Amino acid sequence: MSHQLGRIKAIFMDMDDTLVMTGDADLKAYTDVVALAKQLHAQVNAPKLLEAWKQLFLKAPWDPTHKVPVNEWRSGLWKQALQSLGIEKPQMAEALQERFRASRLEHFALDNGVKEMVADLRQQGYKVLIITNGHAEIQRGKLRQLHAVEHFDGIIVGGEEIKAGRAEKPATSIFLKACEMAGCTPDEAIHIGDSLPADVQGAINAKLAAAILVNRWHKALPRAGPYPTHIVEHVTELPRILKALQAT
Template identity: 45%
Template sequence: MSPIKAIFFDLDDTLVLTEDADKAAFSRVAALAEELLPGVSGRQLVNDWRPLFHASPWCPEGKVEVEAWRAQLWRQAMARQGRDDAAAAARLQHCFSSTRLEHFRFVRGVEEMVAGLQGCGLATAIITNGHRMVQRHKLEACQAGRLFQHMLVGGEEVAVGCGYEKPHPAIFHKACGLVGCLPEEAVHVGDSLIADINGALQSGLAGAIWINRNGERPLPTGLQAAAVLSSVLELPSALQQLQMLPRCPS
C-alpha cells in the first residue's frame, strides 16, 4: 500500500472508552436512585432505562430538548417499578450526563500518539455520529480541540438539512475536503462495522481500521478492514506494517 496523507478517527469507543464512562455513570445513577426513591432497585432501573435509551436516545422530531427527553426515559423506567417522580427523573439524568462527561477522557496515550502522527505530516480529523449537543459536550470534555483542528459531528450535518452521518460517503468526503486530501489518500479508524468500516470503504478511502476492543466480534465476510486492533494505540505500528505511514523526521 502507498503512504497516506490523512487519518480520520471515530470518537466513541475509539479515542475515548465511552463504554467505561457509561459504566461509571450507571453506577452513580443506581446509587442516587435508591437514595431518592426508597424501595426502588437502582440496578433494575438502569437495566430498564438502557433499552429505552438505545431505541430512542433523543426526540426523533427534535421537539424535545435532549436532557428532558432522557429524563422522560428515566420516568418510563421508574414506572416498571410502580413509581413516578419527575423531579427525581431530572436529577437522575443530570447525574448520568455529568458523571459520564467527568469520565470522558482520551485513552491514555492517545494525545501523544496523534501528535506523533501529525509530526509525520499526517492530517487528522474526528468524524463522530450522534446528537449535535451531546457530541459537542463530549468533545469539550476531552478537550479534543487542543489536538484536532477539524471535528465533524453527524448530528450537526443532518441538522443543517444538507448533510449526513456516517456511513454516508458525504461526511467522509467533507473531511477529505477539510484536510486537503483525496479519499484514496485517507484512512478511517473506528469501532462500528457499519458506520466506520463499511462507511469508509464505501466512500472510497484507502482503508478502514477496525477497533475490536475485546476481540469478541468476528469481522463479517465481505468487509475488508486493513487492520483489526484491540486499541487505537496500536495504530502507528499497524500503519507501518501496512506501509501507509509517511517517512517521519528522525
C-alpha cells in the same frame, strides 16, 4: 517538524469506543446513578430501574423529531423507567438524568496513550480528524470535555450533518468532507473506528486507503462483511499499521 509523508496524508478517527472508552464512562455513570436512586428512594429496585432505562434509551436516545431538548428527553426516559416500577417522582427523574449526564462527562477522557499518539502523528505532518456520529448537542459536549479542538485538525459531527440535510457515517459525503478539510484525496486517507457498519463500511464506500477496525473484545466478524483492511485491539496500535501502509 514534519517529515516527507508517503501516500497517506490524513487520518480520520471515530470518537466513541475508539479514542474514548465511552462504554467504561457509561458504567461509571450508571454506578453513580444507582447510588443516587437509592438515596432518593430507599425502596427502589435499582437494577430493575437501570435495566428499564437502558431499554428505553436503546430504542430512542433522543427525540427522533429533534423537537425535545435531549436532556429533557432523557429525563423523560428516567420518568418512564421509574413509572414502570410504580414510582411517580418527576423531580427524581430529572435528578437521575443530571447525575448521569454529569458523571458520564466527568469520566469521559481520551484513553491511555491517545493524546500522545495524536500529537506525534500531527508532528509528523499528518492531518488528524475526528468523525463522530450522534446527536450534535451530546457529541459537542463530549468534544468540549476532551478539548478536542486543541488536539485535532478538524471535527465532523454526524448529527450536524443530518441537520444540514446530509448524512452521518457510513455516508460517503461525510468522509469526502473530511478529505476536503484535510486537503487530501480519499486514497490518501485512512479511517479507524469500532463500528463495522458505520466506520469500516463507510471507509470502504468512500474508497479510503484503509478501513481499520478497533476490536477491543475480539468479537468474531460476520461472514457477510464488511471486511476491514486491518484489525487492532486499541487505537494506539495505529502507528504500526500506518508504517506498514506507507511502506506499500
